[in-house]
Amino acid sequence: MKCLICYIYAAMGHNVTDESGFSLLESLISVAILAVISGFILQMFISSSMVNQKAQNLDVGSAEAISAIEVVKQSSNQDDIRSNSFFEGCVFEETEGLKITKYYDSKWKQVFDANKTNAAKFILNVKVTQAEGFEREKYSDIALQGDYVVSRELAGLNDIFATIVEITPENKQIELISLNTSKYINT
């Protein structure tokens, strides 16, 4: 077996004689060493890919949570939230405020079919509740009509929570991102 250097020297016009070779044992040992080192290197690239995937999940999850919060902040009532295209195909619940659930697969594509939510890898939970200590009566609008003071409940402070949850293969839920803000609606 001629080595690369021998070929180079031969190409340069030198007379090269290389009759040496490898025995079976040498070949086996070298293959074994190569396999071990290659496995180690492969492991490095796999780990790197997994960490990159985790970073991407954080990035996309964060963007989704921000979008959800901004949509809720731009909306002046529940109908506005429900009719927004961002929450299309989501599950809405009205228990202690408004709860919205959006399912995603591993590629961050929305899972629309409710029967396929078991295949979901990520869940976006949005919760809109009335802020404690900021009851609506406190901000009632006041108008005078004749000799009477008329109050109308118009404004209120809402707390908005947006969380991204990852579902592990063991069916455990890990919270990746949690954003929390408030919106004062004065209309």
Added chain:
Amino acid sequence: MKLINDESGATSVLILFMMITLVTLGAYSITSAHVNYIFCQKAVEWNQNYYECDKAGERFLADIDSALNEAERRTALNLLGSNNINYDQSSQEELSTLYLEYVNEELGKLYQKYHEMNYKNNKITTDVSIGRFHISIEVEILPLRYLFASSGDASSSDETKRYSVTRWEQWQDLQLESTEQLWDGNITIEEIE
């Protein structure tokens, strides 16, 4: 002509080089992935702090609106108590003055909660800090919303807001790792010479 009898294992050297290159690339790849992950975590943390600050700002607005609402209510009750049916121009001015007095009183109750709050020329300013993140807000108090007709019938103005936000700035403190002094942009004559 030079004769080369190569039995020194150049192939092994090449394989070794290849392995070193691959290990280096692998190490670089894993390091960059890790750094990428740290950056993403920092971005998430930044977003969390940003919204915490935003929340503090919204709560401040709610508190201001509550104070203005109470001032309005007290003004309205005062008006009803006075039995003044003819609301002419002078009454409106008196009412506005009374409203601003009540506003001053009601805002006084908020100073304990917002130490940085300042009220001057119908403008309320405050700075709220959450860690390294800060929000600076300026709110202008709008005139009293009631329009009083000379007939004595009172009606609410079309304007639904008691205040208007004139400034909403968020920023964060920079953490400089180096203690080296930065160039201030000035060049002295001695340096040029």
